Amino acid sequence: MLEIRNLHAGVEGAEILHGINLTVNAGEIHAIMGPNGSGKSTLAQVLAGHEAYSVTEGEVIYEGQDLIDMDPDERAAQGVFLAFQYPVEIPGVNSAYFLRTALNALRTARDEEEVDAIDFLTLIRDKLKLVEMDEKFLKRSVNEGFSGGEKKRHEILQMAVLEPRLSILDETDSGLDIDALRVVANGVNTLHSADKAAIVVTHYQRLLNNIVPDFVHVMLDGRIVQSGDKTLALELEEKGYDWIKEEHATHSV
Amino acid sequence: MSSQTQELETLATSDYKFGWVTDIEQESAPPGLNEDIIRFISEKKNEPDWLLEWRLKAYRHWLTMTDPLKRKKSEQWAMVTYPDIDYQSIVYYSAPKQAGDGPASLDEVDPELLATYEKLGIPLEEQKMLAGVAVDAVFDSVSVATTFKETLAEAGVIFCSFSEAVQDHPDLVRQYLGSVVPHTDNYFAALNSAVFSDGSFCYIPKGVRCPMELSTYFRINAANTGQFERTLVIAEEGAYVSYLEGCTAPMRDENQLHAAVVELVALDNAQIKYSTVQNWYPGDIDGKGGIYNFVTKRGACRGANSKISWTQVETGSAITWKYPSCILQGDNSVGEFYSVAVTSLKQQADTGTKMIHIGKNTRSTIISKGISALLGQNTYRGAVQVLKGAHNARNFTQCDSMLIGDQCGAHTFPYIDVRNPSAHVEHEATTSKIGEDQIFYCNQRGISTEDAVSMIVNGFCKEVLAELPMEFAVEAQKLLGISLEGSVG
Numbered sequence: 001m002l003e004i005r006n007l008h009a010g011v012e013g014a015e016i017l018h019g020i021n022l023t024v025n026a027g028e029i030h031a032i033m034g035p036n037g038s039g040k041s042t043l044a045q046v047l048a049g050h051e052a053y054s055v056t057e058g059e060v061i062y063e064g065q066d067l068i069d070m071d072p073d074e075r076a077a078q079g080v081f082l083a084f085q086y087p088v089e090i091p092g093v094n095s096a097y098f099l100r101t102a103l104n105a106l107r108t109a110r111d112e113e114e115v116d117a118i119d120f121l122t123l124i125r126d127k128l129k130l131v132e133m134d135e136k137f138l139k140r141s142v143n144e145g146f147s148g149g150e151k152k153r154h155e156i157l158q159m160a161v162l163e164p165r166l167s168i169l170d171e172t173d174s175g176l177d178i179d180a181l182r183v184v185a186n187g188v189n190t191l192h193s194a195d196k197a198a199i200v201v202t203h204y205q206r207l208l209n210n211i212v213p214d215f216v217h218v219m220l221d222g223r224i225v226q227s228g229d230k231t232l233a234l235e236l237e238e239k240g241y242d243w244i245k246e247e248h249a250t251h252s253v
Numbered sequence: 254m255s256s257q258t259q260e261l262e263t264l265a266t267s268d269y270k271f272g273w274v275t276d277i278e279q280e281s282a283p284p285g286l287n288e289d290i291i292r293f294i295s296e297k298k299n300e301p302d303w304l305l306e307w308r309l310k311a312y313r314h315w316l317t318m319t320d321p322l323k324r325k326k327s328e329q330w331a332m333v334t335y336p337d338i339d340y341q342s343i344v345y346y347s348a349p350k351q352a353g354d355g356p357a358s359l360d361e362v363d364p365e366l367l368a369t370y371e372k373l374g375i376p377l378e379e380q381k382m383l384a385g386v387a388v389d390a391v392f393d394s395v396s397v398a399t400t401f402k403e404t405l406a407e408a409g410v411i412f413c414s415f416s417e418a419v420q421d422h423p424d425l426v427r428q429y430l431g432s433v434v435p436h437t438d439n440y441f442a443a444l445n446s447a448v449f450s451d452g453s454f455c456y457i458p459k460g461v462r463c464p465m466e467l468s469t470y471f472r473i474n475a476a477n478t479g480q481f482e483r484t485l486v487i488a489e490e491g492a493y494v495s496y497l498e499g500c501t502a503p504m505r506d507e508n509q510l511h512a513a514v515v516e517l518v519a520l521d522n523a524q525i526k527y528s529t530v531q532n533w534y535p536g537d538i539d540g541k542g543g544i545y546n547f548v549t550k551r552g553a554c555r556g557a558n559s560k561i562s563w564t565q566v567e568t569g570s571a572i573t574w575k576y577p578s579c580i581l582q583g584d585n586s587v588g589e590f591y592s593v594a595v596t597s598l599k600q601q602a603d604t605g606t607k608m609i610h611i612g613k614n615t616r617s618t619i620i621s622k623g624i625s626a627l628l629g630q631n632t633y634r635g636a637v638q639v640l641k642g643a644h645n646a647r648n649f650t651q652c653d654s655m656l657i658g659d660q661c662g663a664h665t666f667p668y669i670d671v672r673n674p675s676a677h678v679e680h681e682a683t684t685s686k687i688g689e690d691q692i693f694y695c696n697q698r699g700i701s702t703e704d705a706v707s708m709i710v711n712g713f714c715k716e717v718l719a720e721l722p723m724e725f726a727v728e729a730q731k732l733l734g735i736s737l738e739g740s741v742g
């Protein structure tokens with residue numbers, strides 16, 4: 001589904017990602033871990049097409065197409081979804097209207113019929129249940145005044161409505177209480193299927209107890225320096241990143 | 254950078270969808286302003302002597318006034334800049350040529366004109382007309398058609414062009430003309446009083462709720478012509494009317510002057526709702542062309558419990574200078590001002606309101622939303638005055654500004670003058686910016702940049718758009734989207 005080859009990217013003047021290689025197949029869940037500032041969010045933003053980052057080398061192939069050439073909204077239409085580490089507030093635009101506009105934009109791009117307000121309400125009620133959110137959120141402005149945890153749930157609500165094929169979750173577990181963590185994990189698991197894939201960026205092994213990854217990757221200074229199965233996450237939890245840093249330092253000498 | 258600006262320019266100007274010119278034979282006065290021209294206009298319209306005298310008086314007064322632009326900077330009120338207007342190069346009267354007295358019915362209206370309005374989305378032919386909306390169509394200096402006249406007449410409502418009102422209802426015109434905006438009020442009001450050509454007249458008798466929306470559609474077509482319309486709306490005791498005006502003009506390199514005067518009078522328990530969707534040609538990104546929209550609008554709540562609401566969506570014009578105001582004279586009277594003003598390209602807007610509280614328990618609400626993009630400059634200027642006798646007056650003002658990009662500007666000047674200690678005056682103001690991150694967030698959900706801007710802007714203006722009559726709210730929403738197309742790179 002997704003093939004990242006030797007991806008170099010950064011902001012004006014400074015390279016942040018120094019050659020990422022990653023293959024994600026349909027049905028797989030990949031976890032990306034790594035210390036603060038190692039480039040996890042940058043990778044997520046580059047995959048979603050944020051214009052602040054430019055790709056200087058390498059390629060990203062998604063479903064046989066060059067992803068880098070696509071505008072962000074085109075990527076979304078192709079099924080790429082990013083749950084933001086810091087969801088943005090949009091005052092004056094209520095969540096229901098925002099979500100329906102997004103859903104209809106995606107449907108239009110796929111030559112499907114738009115959903116009217118009444119059908120949408122039926123659909124959204126279902127999804128609200130999944131993330132255990134109250135209907136009153138639909139009337140509130142997107143993310144405005146939402147608590148940290150509510151913002152994250154709201155991201156998963158959007159994922160549930162838009163049904164992407166490739167979901168990238170950037171620290172969706174950060175700031176969640178124990179119940180919310182369970183809700184978010186449960187949502188992600190419910191939405192997962194054999195024709196979908198997810199990349200889950202996290203700092204905590206406890207999320208991976210609930211969302212069980214097929215692969216765990218460790219990112220360090222803009223590179224993936226170690227990959228393994230879910231036991232790698234346990235090892236990291238136990239030992240921290242220092243051993244990887246050391247190992248990586250000796251390797252690169 | 255310059256190629257990017259150019260791209261923006263083509264994007265932004267190609268989006269003015271009303272920029273064409275109707276090819277029609279016009280009858281015009283020679284350019285220039287003097288007493289003879291005023292006599293010419295008055296004679297063309299077969300006006301009674303008192304009206305000619307009224308015009309001449311206004312003209313003579315205008316001659317004694319100073320162009321606001323030529324005042325010292327410190328005495329200039331509005332924050333707009335423009336090159337000197339040469340009042341002698343303007344044509345003050347231009348009308349589509351017609352045989353005889355003018356069309357008695359739509360069948361006699363030039364098909365070229367009907368086609369023009371059709372193209373503007375304002376079909377005048379009865380079978381195609383917007384249900385429940387009566388339209389007066391003003392083309393350059395004259396009204397070319399008014400629809401649904403008979404239906405309205407059955408309810409006792411008079412809705413016709415100003416020129417017709419002068420002929421058919423001279424006493425009403427004489428009683429109210431200039432009673433809210435005297436010719437001495439300001440430079441442009443004086444000019445308008447001297448040379449006004451046409452406009453709409455509307456009278457709702459005692460106790461009548463006008464059975465349909467009334468609307469006037471203004472179109473400037475001829476080159477080098479000024480449009481000086483005059484609108485008068487009178488609601489007698491207990492009457493209600495909702496009135497809407499729309500405006501467009503061709504794309505031309507020269508600036509054109511539009512100096513209108515609108516007067517509203519509401520007697521006891523009467524209500525007037527006046528909405529404007531102004532989309533005159535805005536000019537291009539270099540500031541070339543576009544309409545100078547210098548308008549005086551004022552409503553008098555003369556009766557107890559009367560109410561006047563102004564709602565405006567201003568997206569067009571190179572320069573907009575207008576302050577639709579309310580004189581709250583009757584006890585318990587209510588004034589409202591809801592405004593959205595968009596300045597993109599090189600547009601300038603200096604707009605707001607004046608609420609003058611005279612009667613007891615008078616209340617006013619001001620909601621202003623200014624949106625600036627590209628090189629646009631947007632100023633809110635509003636005055637709330639509470640006079641000595643206005644016990645328990647209340648005002649609430651909210652002014653919000655939104656910036657798109659970093660080369661535009663937003664300014665807020667609230668003036669508050671309270672002379673009665675029982676008054677409550679509240680003022681809130683915010684400034685926000687449409688950020689790249691908001692756009693990216695929308696993009697990531699599949700929403701295109703243009704739709705995202707339009708969605709965010711519409712969300713920002715929601716409270717104001719909700720005040721528009723249903724039929725026009727959707728139009729206004731689209732217009733906001735269109736006028737900001739290309740403003741985010």
Ligand SMILES: Nc1ncnc2c1ncn2[C@@H]1O[C@H](COP(=O)(O)OP(=O)(O)OP(=O)(O)O)[C@@H](O)[C@H]1O
Pocket residue numbers: 011016034035036037038039040041042043052085
């Ligand atoms: N727009 C930007 N401008 C300048 N520097 C940036 C920008 N985006 C990211 N960086 C830098 O790139 C590096 C990687 O940042 P990134 O946000 O990708 O880290 P992360 O792995 O997601 O960290 P965290 O775990 O703290 O979320 C950091 O040093 C950061 O300061």
Ligand SMILES: [Mg+2]
Pocket residue numbers: 040041042085170171
């Ligand atoms: Mg991060």
